[in-house]
Amino acid sequence: MIRLLPRLHLFEFLDQSWLPALLRRGEVDYLHVVLDRVRPYDAVAPQLGDLLRMSGTNRIIDLCSGTGGPWRTLLPALRRVHGEAEVVLTDLHPTPVPELPAGAQYRDTPVDVTRIPEELTGVRTLFEALHHFRPKQARALLADAATRGVPIAAFELTQRSLPYVLFQLLLIIPLVWGFTPLIRPVRWWRLLFTYLVPIIPLLILWDGVVSSLRTYAPEDLEELTEGLDANGYKWHTGVHRAQGMNITYLIGLPRPRP
Numbered sequence: 259m260i261r262l263l264p265r266l267h268l269f270e271f272l273d274q275s276w277l278p279a280l281l282r283r284g285e286v287d288y289l290h291v292v293l294d295r296v297r298p299y300d301a302v303a304p305q306l307g308d309l310l311r312m313s314g315t316n317r318i319i320d321l322c323s324g325t326g327g328p329w330r331t332l333l334p335a336l337r338r339v340h341g342e343a344e345v346v347l348t349d350l351h352p353t354p355v356p357e358l359p360a361g362a363q364y365r366d367t368p369v370d371v372t373r374i375p376e377e378l379t380g381v382r383t384l385f386e387a388l389h390h391f392r393p394k395q396a397r398a399l400l401a402d403a404a405t406r407g408v409p410i411a412a413f414e415l416t417q418r419s420l421p422y423v424l425f426q427l428l429l430i431i432p433l434v435w436g437f438t439p440l441i442r443p444v445r446w447w448r449l450l451f452t453y454l455v456p457i458i459p460l461l462i463l464w465d466g467v468v469s470s471l472r473t474y475a476p477e478d479l480e481e482l483t484e485g486l487d488a489n490g491y492k493w494h495t496g497v498h499r500a501q502g503m504n505i506t507y508l509i510g511l512p513r514p515r516p
Contacts, residue, residue, distance in 0.1 A: 491512050
């Protein structure tokens with residue numbers, strides 16, 4: 259694949275501590291309803307189930323979980339193919355998450371991905387998170403997994419391609435308008451800042467495009483993991499296609515134990 263767009267590490271509004279709480283909530287609630295209704299990551303449940311079996315564990319340590327990511331629907335889907343699967347959600351700034359599915363818990367103390375506590379053992383995962391790290395940070399995160407011999411899997415729905423960016427420019431704002439009535443509870447401020455003064459759709463549009471421009475393509479992931487193969491650690495990267503969507507993935511596996 260030819261990388262027509264350079265990777266640009268621009269700022270995202272959700273990364274900024276000064277973003278007003280109502281606008282942050284508006285953007286996060288929209289992302290929640292999209293993940294819950296579209297369920298794009300349910301398609302990787304069999305892949306995660308295989309990874310758990312190969313790793314000899316039932317536990318997933320999810321990094322940079324934010325407010326829960328895809329786990330409200332993904333964990334039930336995963337448990338249908340790996341019945342004992344469980345997930346511990348973690349974040350540098352833990353956020354209380356109501357209504358977690360059975361088998362999920364949220365660690366209430368901060369977890370820095372560059373210094374993951376020894377007691378958090380299991381398959382590490384990142385969903386829509388790797389692009390938040392600059393190459394040096396991302397490589398350090400991946401190197402830590404390889405050095406410790408810990409399995410890791412990163413998934414990104416966004417793509418750094420011109421067609422995908424054009425798709426976002428044309429459709430994100432109409433999609434926000436369409437999904438907003440599905441968000442519960444209905445809030446006056448959400449309707450105000452979505453339809454009358456469309457700040458929330460514009461924030462989501464900006465962050466969506468920037469996420470795409472930050473996204474690591476499979477070729478970038480191969481470069482990031484070059485040389486991180488101590489003690490037989492192996493890396494696999496590719497694109498999973500499901501329901502008309504492309505999910506870029508990176509999976510790191512230690513050498514199987516004899």
